[in-house]
Amino acid sequence: MARLILDRVSKSFGDVQVLQDVSIDVRDGEFLAILGPSGCGKTTLLRLIAGFERVTSGEIRIGEKTVSAPNRHVPPEDRQVGIVFQSYALWPHMTVAQNVGYSQRVLGASKDETRKKVAEALGVVGLGGFEDRSPSKLSGGQRQRVALARCLVQSPNLVLLDEPLANLDVHLRASMEDEFSDFHRRSGSTMVYITHDQAEAMAMADRIAVMDRGRLAQLATPAELHDRPATEMIASFIGGGMVLDAEMLASEADGRCVVRLYDADVKARCARRQAPGRLVKLALYPNALSPSADGRSGVACHVTKLTYLGGRFRVEVAPDRAPSTRLFLHVDEVGGIEQGAALRVAVGEGWVIPHAEGLAA
Numbered sequence: 001m002a003r004l005i006l007d008r009v010s011k012s013f014g015d016v017q018v019l020q021d022v023s024i025d026v027r028d029g030e031f032l033a034i035l036g037p038s039g040c041g042k043t044t045l046l047r048l049i050a051g052f053e054r055v056t057s058g059e060i061r062i063g064e065k066t067v068s069a070p071n072r073h074v075p076p077e078d079r080q081v082g083i084v085f086q087s088y089a090l091w092p093h094m095t096v097a098q099n100v101g102y103s104q105r106v107l108g109a110s111k112d113e114t115r116k117k118v119a120e121a122l123g124v125v126g127l128g129g130f131e132d133r134s135p136s137k138l139s140g141g142q143r144q145r146v147a148l149a150r151c152l153v154q155s156p157n158l159v160l161l162d163e164p165l166a167n168l169d170v171h172l173r174a175s176m177e178d179e180f181s182d183f184h185r186r187s188g189s190t191m192v193y194i195t196h197d198q199a200e201a202m203a204m205a206d207r208i209a210v211m212d213r214g215r216l217a218q219l220a221t222p223a224e225l226h227d228r229p230a231t232e233m234i235a236s237f238i239g240g241g242m243v244l245d246a247e248m249l250a251s252e253a254d255g256r257c258v259v260r261l262y263d264a265d266v267k268a269r270c271a272r273r274q275a276p277g278r279l280v281k282l283a284l285y286p287n288a289l290s291p292s293a294d295g296r297s298g299v300a301c302h303v304t305k306l307t308y309l310g311g312r313f314r315v316e317v318a319p320d321r322a323p324s325t326r327l328f329l330h331v332d333e334v335g336g337i338e339q340g341a342a343l344r345v346a347v348g349e350g351w352v353i354p355h356a357e358g359l360a361a
């Protein structure tokens with residue numbers, strides 16, 4: 001397995017620049033997710049790493065070898081990169097073992113050698129004993145595991161996964177997340193996993209590269225992305241975060257600050273000291289909000305909607321000072337909370353976004 005380095009990679013199709021200066025260093029054995037909304041360039045990045053596309057500028061290195069540069073392009077078959085696609089495309093007329101071992105036979109491996117490698121790969125994905133099954137007699141999750149084994153049998157330097165769970169139902173997706181994590185642990189592979197599903201990326205990845213309009217917006221651990229999102233896009237993309245206008249009142253060198261949020265002064269965390277009076281964007285998750293215990297402090301709001309979520313309620317409120325803004329919180333019991341009623345909302349610690357757009361300097 002190998003380290004993967006993307007060094008200021010850019011890609012244009014004609015006049016359209018799809019990727020701009022993307023630099024990512026994936027450690028040997030790391031599980032990296034590339035996350036972003038539709039059209040942000042994830043698939044293009046994967047195709048560049050696999051060698052299906054050429055870079056416009058920048059460099060891609062796998063292990064010690066430069067595989068892509070403007071004047072150098074190692075073809076896909078010489079990169080030792082395994083790819084698992086969304087549609088696992090198993091051959092229906094072949095058994096599981098034949099599907100997994102096909103590439104070895106094509107490369108001229110003996111029957112015994114192939115059988116041994118296939119058994120090893122099926123063992124890693126937890127399908128030992130399934131050699132003679134037909135793919136039609138497997139569940140969707142098992143088929144995806146056969147696709148993983150087929151990739152693993154080629155001893156790749158790197159495994160690329162392109163939204164491999166997108167075609168599976170919700171329940172299966174959750175159990176497959178565990179399968180992928182297990183697979184990663186047992187195989188020790190360096191894995192790059194493309195997804196637009198933040199929950200999937202958070203559950204599995206060591207680090208997540210968030211892409212926004214062709215650029216790398218942040219590269220961080222799941223916890224860091226959640227707690228310290230670098231941009232508004234990340235704050236709202238991860239975990240249903242809210243991004244609210246606030247005013248800096250006071251900030252300390254240790255990253256603590258107080259901001260004015262509508263009619264309340266609230267504590268927050270920030271990356272650097274900022275001048276009082278400055279307009280900022282505050283990122284908050286629903287679990288930071290709760291009905292004010294004393295009914296007097298907190299942000300004055302009115303309840304706009306109440307939704308039962310099974311065991312708890314989701315409360316949507318509009319601050320009185322910003323009636324078109326919506327805040328969301330969860331409560332176990334509604335008590336006196338009802339649509340149209342006044343509600344004071346206590347605000348726990350939020351995060352002042354360091355790179356907010358559209359704010360006066």
Ligand SMILES: Nc1ncnc2c1ncn2[C@@H]1O[C@H](COP(=O)(O)OP(=O)(O)OP(=O)(O)O)[C@@H](O)[C@H]1O
Binds near residue numbers: 018037043045196
């Ligand atoms: N061969 C091409 N020629 C021109 N434009 C392209 C080409 N391939 C991709 N694009 C454009 O590049 C942008 C990024 O596409 P890409 O498929 O990489 O995004 P994505 O993040 O994978 O999206 P999705 O999640 O919808 O698959 C899009 O605007 C797309 O239209």
